[in-house]
Amino acid sequence: MSDVILSVNNLITEFSTDEGRVRAVDDVSFSIKEGETLGIVGESGCGKSVTALSIMRLLPQPIGQIMGGEILLEGQNLVDLPLEQMRKIRGARIGMVFQEPMTALNPVHTIGRQLTEVILLHKKISKDKALREGIEMLDKVGIPAPDIRMTEYPHQLSGGMRQRVVIAMALACQPKLLIADEPTTALDVTIQAQILELIKDLQKQMGMSVVLITHDLGVIAETSSSVVVMYAGKVAERGSVYDVFDRPSHPYTKGLLESIPRLDTPPKSKLTIIPGMVPGLLDMPKGCRFENRCPYRKDSCLVAPPAIEAIAKEHDVACYEWQELKRNTVAGGDSANFKLSAVA
Amino acid sequence: MSVVPLQAKSIDPILSVRDLKMHFPVKEGIFMRTGKFNKAVDGINFDIMPGETLGLVGESGCGKSTLGRCIARLYQPTAGEISFEGTDIATLGRKDMMPFRRDIQMIFQDPMESLNSRHTVGQILEEPFQVHNIGDKAYRKKRVVELLDLVGLPARSVTRYPFEFSGGQRQRIGIARSIALNPKLIICDEPVSALDVSIQSQILNLLIDLQKEFKLSYLFIAHDLAVVKHISDRIAIMYLGKIVESGEGESIYRTARHPYTQSLISAIPVPDPHHVAHRQILVGDVPSPINPPSGCTFHTRCPKVMDVCKEKVPVLNGDEQPVSCHLYEQPN
Numbered sequence: 001m002s003d004v005i006l007s008v009n010n011l012i013t014e015f016s017t018d019e020g021r022v023r024a025v026d027d028v029s030f031s032i033k034e035g036e037t038l039g040i041v042g043e044s045g046c047g048k049s050v051t052a053l054s055i056m057r058l059l060p061q062p063i064g065q066i067m068g069g070e071i072l073l074e075g076q077n078l079v080d081l082p083l084e085q086m087r088k089i090r091g092a093r094i095g096m097v098f099q100e101p102m103t104a105l106n107p108v109h110t111i112g113r114q115l116t117e118v119i120l121l122h123k124k125i126s127k128d129k130a131l132r133e134g135i136e137m138l139d140k141v142g143i144p145a146p147d148i149r150m151t152e153y154p155h156q157l158s159g160g161m162r163q164r165v166v167i168a169m170a171l172a173c174q175p176k177l178l179i180a181d182e183p184t185t186a187l188d189v190t191i192q193a194q195i196l197e198l199i200k201d202l203q204k205q206m207g208m209s210v211v212l213i214t215h216d217l218g219v220i221a222e223t224s225s226s227v228v229v230m231y232a233g234k235v236a237e238r239g240s241v242y243d244v245f246d247r248p249s250h251p252y253t254k255g256l257l258e259s260i261p262r263l264d265t266p267p268k269s270k271l272t273i274i275p276g277m278v279p280g281l282l283d284m285p286k287g288c289r290f291e292n293r294c295p296y297r298k299d300s301c302l303v304a305p306p307a308i309e310a311i312a313k314e315h316d317v318a319c320y321e322w323q324e325l326k327r328n329t330v331a332g333g334d335s336a337n338f339k340l341s342a343v344a
Numbered sequence: 345m346s347v348v349p350l351q352a353k354s355i356d357p358i359l360s361v362r363d364l365k366m367h368f369p370v371k372e373g374i375f376m377r378t379g380k381f382n383k384a385v386d387g388i389n390f391d392i393m394p395g396e397t398l399g400l401v402g403e404s405g406c407g408k409s410t411l412g413r414c415i416a417r418l419y420q421p422t423a424g425e426i427s428f429e430g431t432d433i434a435t436l437g438r439k440d441m442m443p444f445r446r447d448i449q450m451i452f453q454d455p456m457e458s459l460n461s462r463h464t465v466g467q468i469l470e471e472p473f474q475v476h477n478i479g480d481k482a483y484r485k486k487r488v489v490e491l492l493d494l495v496g497l498p499a500r501s502v503t504r505y506p507f508e509f510s511g512g513q514r515q516r517i518g519i520a521r522s523i524a525l526n527p528k529l530i531i532c533d534e535p536v537s538a539l540d541v542s543i544q545s546q547i548l549n550l551l552i553d554l555q556k557e558f559k560l561s562y563l564f565i566a567h568d569l570a571v572v573k574h575i576s577d578r579i580a581i582m583y584l585g586k587i588v589e590s591g592e593g594e595s596i597y598r599t600a601r602h603p604y605t606q607s608l609i610s611a612i613p614v615p616d617p618h619h620v621a622h623r624q625i626l627v628g629d630v631p632s633p634i635n636p637p638s639g640c641t642f643h644t645r646c647p648k649v650m651d652v653c654k655e656k657v658p659v660l661n662g663d664e665q666p667v668s669c670h671l672y673e674q675p676n
Contacts, residue, residue: 222621256542268577
């Protein structure tokens with residue numbers, strides 16, 4: 001269980017825009033072991049989806065480019081793989097599930113046609129056999145009457161059912177790795193619970209690894225064994241869920257965890273907030289990217305971005321002041337630091 | 345007919361809704377004949393007291409937004425009574441409704457869609473005063489700056505356009521517009537659902553502050569139970585156009601009675617890796633409100649379904665925490 005399936009090392013992804021080059025992912029590294037679930041969490045624009053698209057080599061062309069780093073899938077570097085070969089990897093060795101199942105499915109083709117297309121593309125089997133495999137797969141993801149569903153179109157299914165179809169397509173060829181980009185964000189909580197349970201079950205059955213990208217810390221805590229917290233294109237903190245949730249060591253992680261209303265926070269109490277907002281990708285601060293919102297800011301933070309460093313076994317943080325934060329937390333001075341301030 | 349209990353019986357509620365129904369006709373066939381109705385809101389009763397927040401929770405398609413829009417009279421309800429400070433506004437015409445529009449305001453989920461992108465923030469915030477013919481130019485200008493200050497935006501925002509702001513700031517503009525005319529009741533329809541976590545808490549704090557300062561009443565509509573519980577005094581849970589349970593936030597959360605409320609609460613992912621979820625996973629999807637199941641509309645998904653549920657419609661019953669479920673019905 002300790003084999004590394006995927007390791008992303010110092011990944012840099014840039015986009016060329018009218019206003020100049022924008023670095024959406026900057027020096028991002030993480031790795032996933034076999035059978036493990038890794039959560040990537042962050043707010044909109046933090047680069048989590050671009051990281052996923054970089055791994056799949058599905059960046060919008062020609063504006064999106066991987067400018068550096070490596071993406072090793074079982075030791076094979078995907079970054080400079082010819083597209084022909086990449087096509088053989090997508091679907092077969094890496095499956096992907098997107099947020100909005102309606103945009104991932106083709107509205108004018110039946111479920112059956114779309115599902116067998118994936119199977120026929122990667123396996124040398126007859127159409128009949130592919131059809132049978134497809135029905136089996138739909139059954140596996142909990143779709144009732146799968147043989148009838150095969151002849152239906154995406155609009156005839158509910159949101160939850162569509163997401164099940166997308167998962168069936170992603171897993172039809174038993175990939176070693178599933179990348180799920182906000183797979184439940186568009187769904188209701190009761191349906192979200194169904195889908196997360198389904199992914200967990202299938203993962204156990206098939207022994208695959210999962211990269212789960214979400215903005216919901218609750219989903220991460222429930223499904224993942226390790227977590228990468230991203231902020232403005234960089235990794236802020238990385239570690240096991242226990243390390244990161246119990247001992248958040250980056251001011252951003254700490255602020256994020258404290259700012260969510262929980263079912264047991266007293267009603268109408270003041271929520272801790274992170275003042276201000278994420279800087280635009282075009283005018284990133286020269287130093288630490290969280291500097292303008294950080295209660296621990298020192299002058300040194302403004303000079304150069306902090307490197308990611310190990311503060312415990314498999315717990316890494318990119319912050320100059322993590323020791324100060326730790327002292328503060330131990331002293332019980334929690335949350336005193338984030339104060340309400342007007343957004344400029 | 346049971347009603348959501350009042351906290352203090354001596355004070356009159358600011359809003360009383362009785363047996364409210366909103367049925368949308370569904371056109372069918374080549375002649376577009378109206379055959380069936382989408383019963384989006386189907387017999388709702390509740391009260392909101394001055395200064396109180398009633399949270400309304402439910403999954404998509406349960407009718408919670410339709411209910412909000414009926415109360416703001418963006419829709420003409422099919423039947424029922426909406427009594428605002430004693431006056432039934434459910435059937436008022438355009439002209440008679442005008443004075444009430446000052447008192448009942450609305451905040452929408454997506455501020456980009458609810459703010460006119462061709463108007464500056466100054467124009468957007470001045471519009472309520474123009475519509476209701478309040479004050480002269482100088483007064484309006486002064487009020488706009490005051491409003492911006494109240495929601496934590498700089499005065500220089502006046503000349504800017506909505507696209508120049510982030511999602512959280514746009515929601516602040518939407519909030520400023522809603523409080524411009526000193527309303528008494530604000531219907532907040534998923535006001536933080538489109539925002540990032542770190543921005544969401546800023547907006548929730550702002551809404552709580554404004555409520556204290558101006559003694560506002562809120563009808564807070566959202567699908568996120570944790571958010572609703574945080575901001576609400578009382579919570580009502582909706583399923584397929586009906587309230588299935590209501591009560592104080594804390595007691596709904598701790599002692600949920602309706603099986604739907606119980607599964608809804610258990611489905612919320614808890615941001616704590618030590619938390620062991622005892623999950624009641626509901627099977628299937630929400631049925632269509634055009635053709636709802638017979639008896640209790642939840643019986644197709646209910647883990648505790650009994651024979652009676654398929655035939656008899658349960659009624660909302662109880663004083664402290666009314667629930668509409670056959671499990672709690674007293675045998676006569």
